[in-house]
Amino acid sequence: METDLILVERAKKGDLKAFSKLVEQNKKLVYYLAYDMMNNREDAEDISQEVFIKAYKSLANFRGDSKFSSWLYRITMNTCLSLRRNKSSKIKSGVEDIEDYLEHNLTEMKVSYEQNPERFAERGFMKKNIDKALNVLSPREKSVFVLRNMNDLPFGEISEILKLTLGTVRSLNFRALKKLQNQLSFYKNTLSVEEING
């Protein structure tokens, strides 16, 4: 079986077949990460395509010091953060700032729950609102939290991907967790975790 490094070396020489294997192995992971970061199917699709184009263009820069997937994650995070920056500036033009925007959404969630607790408990609806809660995090907090808790990457690899120290990664993750705890506390008092996860 060909390793990532062999495939990368072949792809560097313009071998699209080799690169297609790398794409096949990683496309779903890239999509998941893009979706977690953007909370939007269309953005996730565009980003996952863009990530592989960017990766192919800059294959010469990949020296094999880290895993190929880690390198792809790094490109994905950068692409997501770049798109998110553009989007947040658009949101700010309509609402005062991102905090106000999220507070508005969370209030909506609370009202929905009070009006129809059964519907609110539906998994799809809950997931949608949990994803929205993620937007309260800063870009770095969200990056760390998503990679660690939603994509199951170890802290060490996240540290490599985001070029942050291990201490910073841990600190950002715990700060993110505390923020999410505060944001979601209103319904956790009412609904058990078992109910939420079905």
Next chain:
Amino acid sequence: MANCKTYIKMFELSLYGELKEKDENELNLHLETCKTCSEEYNSLKETLELFQNREHVEPDIIFMESFWDNLQPELEKVNNSKSVFDNLKSTFANLFNSQPKWTYQLAGGLAILVMGIFIGRFFFNSNVATENTIVAINNENNSVNVSQVKAERYIDRSKVLLLGLVNMDTESENVEPINFQQQKRISQQLVTEAAVLKKELSAPSQRRLKELVSDLEVILLQIANIESEYDLSWIDLVRSGVDKRGIFLKINIQKMQNTNSQSDVKDERSEIKNKNI
């Protein structure tokens, strides 16, 4: 409360199962007894589980199936642009590799030579010109100065001689025979020198000086031709000649002009140097 802080610090590692067994047991014991810490810990754990247990939103099947088909044309474009760049690179490489080594060395040498000429012309030409100007001025000034100095010395010597004769008391009754042989000899020397000096004073600026030397020559010629040492009438002739020609006035004016022209030459030289700098 300080006790609680210690355990709160353990929460993160415990939530990710990274706490040492001994610390984990201690934390569990504390959580059993401390309601605040227990509630906080459970709240964090529930929040975390909410996200950790969350299933990924699956991508659209059609999108995933056509993922490569959509990507491939873009990657082929990248390949084409890369190959165009590579072609250009190899064309340049071939162009340079096809020539023998000595042609580059020759071309390099010529380029350095041309650059050297250009730099030399551009940076040093004006300096050479100014240097030449200075040298020319210096040469000219030197020749002028030499004749000038000679003339000055000539005038000084003539002046001393004439002053001695003009101021001589010829009215006194106790005049003893005076030996004028030395004055005659000096005058003859000065007359001989005057002929040479007049040729050397050829510069337009030396016209007045030349005229003065000529005037002095005439008077000195009279002195050089004294025949009788007892007949002092020739001294009166010399006096009247000095007065008529305004010899001493001319000598004084010439001295003043020389002083001015020397300071002018100094100014001119310093001006050229300043320009050069």
